[in-house]
Amino acid sequence: MDVRSQIAMVFHLDKCIGCHTCSIACKNIWTDRKGAEYMWWNNVETKPGTGYPTKWEDQEIYRGGWEKKNGKVSLKGAGKRRGLTNIFYNPNLPIIDDYYEPFTYKYLDLIESPEGDDQPTARPVSLITGKPIDIKMGPNWDDDLSGTPDFARNDPNMKNISPEEQEVMFQLEKMAFFYLPRICNHCLNPACVASCPSGAIYKRGEDGVVLINQEVCRAWRMCVTACPYKKSYYNWYTGKSEKCILCYPRIEAGLAPACMHSCVGRIRYLGVLLYDADKIESAVHGDDKDLINNQLDLILDPFDKEVIRAAKMNGVADSTIHAAQFSPVYKFVKEWGLALPLHPEFRTLPMLFYVPPLLPVMATVKKVDNKDQQDKMDPIAKKWDDNWLYDTSTKELWGTLDEIRFPLKYIASLFSAGDEEIVKDKWKKLLAVRIHRRRVTVGDVSDEKADATLADAGLTAAVADAIYALTSLPKFEERFVIPAAHREQAIEMMDFTGDAKGEAGFGIKGKVKRGI
Amino acid sequence: MDVLNNFFLIALPYVALAVFLIGSIYRYTYKGFQFSSLSSQFLEGRKLFYGSVPFHWGVLFIFTGHLVAFLIPRGILAWNSQPLRLMILEISAFIFGISMLVGLINLLIRRYTTPRLRFVTNKMDFVIYMLLILQTITGLWIAYNFRWGSSWFSTLLVPYLHSIFKLQPDISAVSLLPWTVKLHIIGAFTIIGIVPFSRLIHFLVPPIDYIWRPYQQVRWYWGRRKVRSPRTPWSLHRPKNN
Ligand code: HEM
Ligand code: SF4
Ligand code: SF4
Numbered sequence: 001m002d003v004r005s006q007i008a009m010v011f012h013l014d015k016c017i018g019c020h021t022c023s024i025a026c027k028n029i030w031t032d033r034k035g036a037e038y039m040w041w042n043n044v045e046t047k048p049g050t051g052y053p054t055k056w057e058d059q060e061i062y063r064g065g066w067e068k069k070n071g072k073v074s075l076k077g078a079g080k081r082r083g084l085t086n087i088f089y090n091p092n093l094p095i096i097d098d099y100y101e102p103f104t105y106k107y108l109d110l111i112e113s114p115e116g117d118d119q120p121t122a123r124p125v126s127l128i129t130g131k132p133i134d135i136k137m138g139p140n141w142d143d144d145l146s147g148t149p150d151f152a153r154n155d156p157n158m159k160n161i162s163p164e165e166q167e168v169m170f171q172l173e174k175m176a177f178f179y180l181p182r183i184c185n186h187c188l189n190p191a192c193v194a195s196c197p198s199g200a201i202y203k204r205g206e207d208g209v210v211l212i213n214q215e216v217c218r219a220w221r222m223c224v225t226a227c228p229y230k231k232s233y234y235n236w237y238t239g240k241s242e243k244c245i246l247c248y249p250r251i252e253a254g255l256a257p258a259c260m261h262s263c264v265g266r267i268r269y270l271g272v273l274l275y276d277a278d279k280i281e282s283a284v285h286g287d288d289k290d291l292i293n294n295q296l297d298l299i300l301d302p303f304d305k306e307v308i309r310a311a312k313m314n315g316v317a318d319s320t321i322h323a324a325q326f327s328p329v330y331k332f333v334k335e336w337g338l339a340l341p342l343h344p345e346f347r348t349l350p351m352l353f354y355v356p357p358l359l360p361v362m363a364t365v366k367k368v369d370n371k372d373q374q375d376k377m378d379p380i381a382k383k384w385d386d387n388w389l390y391d392t393s394t395k396e397l398w399g400t401l402d403e404i405r406f407p408l409k410y411i412a413s414l415f416s417a418g419d420e421e422i423v424k425d426k427w428k429k430l431l432a433v434r435i436h437r438r439r440v441t442v443g444d445v446s447d448e449k450a451d452a453t454l455a456d457a458g459l460t461a462a463v464a465d466a467i468y469a470l471t472s473l474p475k476f477e478e479r480f481v482i483p484a485a486h487r488e489q490a491i492e493m494m495d496f497t498g499d500a501k502g503e504a505g506f507g508i509k510g511k512v513k514r515g516i
Numbered sequence: 517m518d519v520l521n522n523f524f525l526i527a528l529p530y531v532a533l534a535v536f537l538i539g540s541i542y543r544y545t546y547k548g549f550q551f552s553s554l555s556s557q558f559l560e561g562r563k564l565f566y567g568s569v570p571f572h573w574g575v576l577f578i579f580t581g582h583l584v585a586f587l588i589p590r591g592i593l594a595w596n597s598q599p600l601r602l603m604i605l606e607i608s609a610f611i612f613g614i615s616m617l618v619g620l621i622n623l624l625i626r627r628y629t630t631p632r633l634r635f636v637t638n639k640m641d642f643v644i645y646m647l648l649i650l651q652t653i654t655g656l657w658i659a660y661n662f663r664w665g666s667s668w669f670s671t672l673l674v675p676y677l678h679s680i681f682k683l684q685p686d687i688s689a690v691s692l693l694p695w696t697v698k699l700h701i702i703g704a705f706t707i708i709g710i711v712p713f714s715r716l717i718h719f720l721v722p723p724i725d726y727i728w729r730p731y732q733q734v735r736w737y738w739g740r741r742k743v744r745s746p747r748t749p750w751s752l753h754r755p756k757n758n
Contacts, residue, residue, distance in 0.1 A: 080727060087723075088572040095561040096632075128559070128632055194731035197723030205736035215548025218721055219555040236636060239554035514550070 002277040003300060003311040005320045006188065006208035006351055007251060007270065007482070009260075010332040010339045011181055012471060013357040014430075015267035018179035020044050020140065022259035022268075026183075029258050030245070035237025037102035037127045040139050041244035042259045044181040048152040048169075048410065049142040051180075053098040056230040057343065058156040063092040065191055065228030065346035066284065073284055073347060078195035078226040087197065092225040096236065100137035102127035128236070146170075146177030157413040165407050176406060178357040180414075181267070183259060184231040184244035185342070185350030186210050188275065188298065189284050192243065195226030200241075206320075206485065207272075208351065209246045217241055228346035238514050254484035256476075266474070271327030271481040272320055273334075273351070274300045274311055284347050288417045291344040298349070299334050302327070323483040328470060329353070336459075336467055338426055345417040356415050356423055358430045425457075429467075432457035436464040521691040524702050529680050532709030539712025540720055553718035556627075556636055563626040571619025577612040578655070581666075586677055589670035596667050605666050610659055617652045620645065640714045647710065651703040654696055662694070673701075 026042040045051045059065055063077025075082070077092040086092075105122035113120035126133045142151035152158075158166060169175070186203075190210050193201045200216035201223055203209070212223070212232070219239040223232040232243045247257035255261070260268040275298045283294035300307045302324035311321055324330065332339040332355060339353035408420045416422040432453045439450040454464060470478060544551060557564050585592045596602040624645050627633050659665045672689055679686040690701070711717055 079731075084723070084726065088568045089565045090557060091565075093557055093561060095558055128635055131631075189732070193733055197726040198721065199723075199725065199729060199733060202733040202735045205734050215551070217552065218718060218723070219552045220723060221555050221557065224558075234555070234558045236556070236558045238549070239552035240549070514554075 001307075001310045003274055003307060003314050003316060004205065004208070004277050005311070005316050005324065006273045006275055007186070007246065008208075008273040008327075008329045008333070008351040008353070010269040010329050010353045010355065012267045012269070012355040013178055013180065014355065015265040015471075016044070016179040016181055017265045018044055018046070018144070019264045021262050021264045022181055023139075025258040025262040026244075029247070031242075035235040036233070036242060038096060038099050038139075039233040039235075039242065041231070041233075042181065042183045043139055044179050046142050046144055046146055046151075046177050047180045047414070048146055048155040048158065048177060050151050050154050051142075052139045053094055053230050054137075055154065055156050059228060059346070062094060062225070062228070062230065064226055064230065065348060066189070068285070068347070071285070075191055075195055075226055078191070078222045083195055083197050083220070083222045087220055090221055090225060093221055094224065094230065096128075097137075100139060100141070101133060103133060103135055144177070146175055152177070157410055160413060160418070161407055161409055169406060169410075180342075180354075182229065182231070182342070183352065184210065184246070185229060185348065185352040186246060187351060188280055188349035189347060191226040191228060191346070191348050192223040192232045195222040196220070197222060204248075207248075207251065209248050209251070210243070211245055211248070212241055212243055214240050214242075228343065228348065229350070251482060252485035254482050256480040256482065260480065266479065269328040269332065269474075269479050271329040272324040272483065273327060273329055274302050274307060274316070274321070274324050276300055280349065283349065288345055289419055291347065291417055292340060292419075292422060295341060295344065295349055296334060296337075299330070301334075302330065317483065317486055319483040319486070323481050326481045328474070328479060328481060331466075331470060336429070336463065338429055338467070340415040340422065340426065342415060343417070344415075354415060355430070356411055356426050358427060358434075428457040429459060432459055433464045433467050433471075436461060437468050521687060524698065525676075525687045525690055526680075526685045528702060529685075529705045532705040535709045536711050540717065543712050543717060544720070551717060551721065552715075554636070554715050556633055559632040559636065560626065560630045563622065563630070567619050567623035567626050569619065570615040571623060574612040574614075574616030574619060578609065578616060581609055585666065585670050586674055589674040592666055592670045596664070602664055602666070606659070606664050609666065610656065613652060613656045613659065617649070617656065620649050620652060624649070644707075644710065644714050644716060647703060647707050651700065651707060654700040654703060658696055658700060662697070
């Protein structure tokens with residue numbers, strides 16, 4: 001057993017309101033620099049939708065992640081052979097138009113234009129060339145546009161969903177969507193690290209944060225291809241790749257990363273997981289259907305005496321072990337089994353887990369006869385001649401699960417490599433908690449029914465209450481349990497990385513200039 | 517004439533080599549952030565293929581060829597002792613040279629006709645394009661007109677290069693060579709001298725160690741086992757960064 005610690009995350013998708021505050025917090029701190037304007041280390045996508053960069057999930061286009069062929073797991077579009085032979089020209093590199101051309105507006109024209117007959121306008125200009133452009137694409141171009149032909153219907157997750165099912169999905173009355181905030185997953189088997197020919201990318205042993213050493217990166221640009229989540233970005237100006245650093249200067253000080261700290265929906269949880277590094281190899285080599293279980297098996301019980309002993313042997317600090325015991329991530333992922341990794345089939349063992357959204361499940365559309373209702377209405381009121389109604393009741397225990405507005409396949413293709421049972425299991429638990437809480441607070445659900453639901457989902461009332469408390473009422477310290485770094489042991493960690501902001505932005509301590 | 521010969525065939529090489537050595541080491545040690553191939557594929561990802569690929573494979577072959585001849589001239593002569601092998605070497609070198617030239621021209625056109633690339637192009641880029649094109653053209657010219665280059669390079673030029681490195685420069689033979697060959701020598705040392713001041717610096721850090729390195733890399737700020745051991749108190753164990 002080789003116990004290591006990892007700062008891991010849970011995003012509770014039911015709570016995300018799609019406000020993009022997280023993205024802005026990140027942008028303001030880290031990527032408001034030349035060459036980095038187009039980068040959104042944190043971005044929020046509308047699902048179904050094509051995402052950012054466009055269709056990033058389609059590895060037939062981008063060739064990211066690992067793939068298993070004949071029992072061997074190798075990088076799909078990079079690696080030693082491919083990386084070195086394609087080094088002069090990388091055929092799998094996304095280019096800026098796959099993201100969008102960054103732009104700003106000529107705001108000064110609004111106040112500095114001479115007097116004239118026309119209202120001055122602020123024309124959009126490219127942040128690369130400075131020339132006026134027609135904006136055709138942006139990082140949130142598909143925001144809230146589920147159902148549209150350009151975006152939702154091109155979602156790579158629609159691959160396995162039949163055209164008829166899709167038609168049903170996109171009927172106006174039935175349409176549903178949810179938000180998917182994404183950052184780098186700080187994976188246990190990071191494809192970016194494995195693909196870097198110059199060895200500039202590494203995973204920090206102490207907390208598992210994956211970083212790109214800006215002084216060693218040589219712009220061989222393989223990580224951009226290799227990361228299946230497209231979370232390693234190439235800075236076209238400095239000639240260096242960059243990625244989310246999980247605000248490590250904040251983490252080291254025991255503070256929550258900026259995106260998490262500012263999250264309006266309070267959907268984000270961050271804490272320590274202890275895991276067994278010896279098992280990574282075999283976990284990665286599993287069959288598609290075992291990937292999630294293999295990944296969960298890596299995570300160790302922080303209360304287990306043997307685990308604690310092995311952790312201490314490995315130099316994991318007491319404060320870290322303590323934090324692991326109070327980790328909200330451990331609860332969501334392991335104890336309650338509510339959270340799932342995004343696209344486990346990419347085999348990078350992402351350390352960001354998602355509680356799948358219940359929202360598309362809960363409200364089903366029922367055909368009803370609205371005649372009585374309509375007749376009762378005032379004659380001058382506008383009448384809608386529709387005959388459907390949102391039904392959020394839970395008369396049939398799991399009835400809504402089978403009539404959900406999204407094909408279960410869709411969610412399963414995102415979070416469980418297509419295994420519908422796994423997603424269903426999470427949804428059952430989430431629903432059971434709601435039914436149980438409805439009994440407690442509203443009281444219109446019989447004990448019999450509520451208890452049956454809980455038992456069926458494998459929960460007890462106490463656990464359901466705990467889930468409810470951490471979901472709905474968590475204090476800041478419960479959402480973020482972060483052990484500060486032991487800087488007394490690592491002098492280098494003490495250097496203030498903010499000094500060079502605006503230059504390189506991070507991970508570098510002096511003034512920097514673009515190469516020649 | 518002697519003055520010119522002395523200047524270009526003795527002084528220039530020494531200056532170039534000194535600048536190359538000191539400059540590259542300095543830039544590697546203190547200017548890590550500026551050490552990059554400055555890839556522009558992200559801004560233009562199609563035309564690059566027709567430039568970068570033929571150019572780089574060409575330059576790698578030609579560069580290795582010169583290096584091998586410089587290191588083991590007798591090996592080349594032995595190889596060339598059979599006419600067929602000589603022809604294979606000369607013809608493939610010529611083809612790689614052409615490939616280099618075609619690549620360079622494509623790169624040049626690409627860089628100056630793609631609007632976005634103007635914003636990641638500097639004057640030094642132009643200088644190295646010109647130097648490399650000149651160098652390739654003189655190389656091809658020499659190969660075509662003075663046969664067979666691979667043989668007389670090994671017997672005539674390698675001793676000259678060796679004499680430079682032995683700090684006993686001997687230009688008696690080289691100074692009699694045609695001016696095109698001299699131009700090629702001058703071009704070579706100019707390019708070497710310019711390396712620390714241009715993006716050419718990237719060829720000094722080819723990622724060869726990737727071949728044997730394990731895929732995953734984990735770095736620790738301190739020795740994680742040592743830190744816990746009572747026999748190596750933290751005060752004695754010096755913290756180490758990557
Ligand atoms: C040692 C192995 C080498 C490697 C791995 C390498 C790699 C690269 C890479 C990745 C680029 C960026 C291409 C892009 O825009 O995406 C590049 C550009 C370039 N390389 Fe190399 N290179 C090597 C050797 C050389 C040599 C020996 C020379 C010339 C003496 C050279 C001259 C250039 C030039 C002039 C460019 C700029 C091309 C342009 O964008 O117009 N390289 N190289
Ligand atoms: S999400 Fe991508 S960039 Fe982040 S660690 Fe995983 S492979 Fe690397
Ligand atoms: S700040 Fe929170 S709620 Fe708002 S979009 Fe980001 S993750 Fe969602």
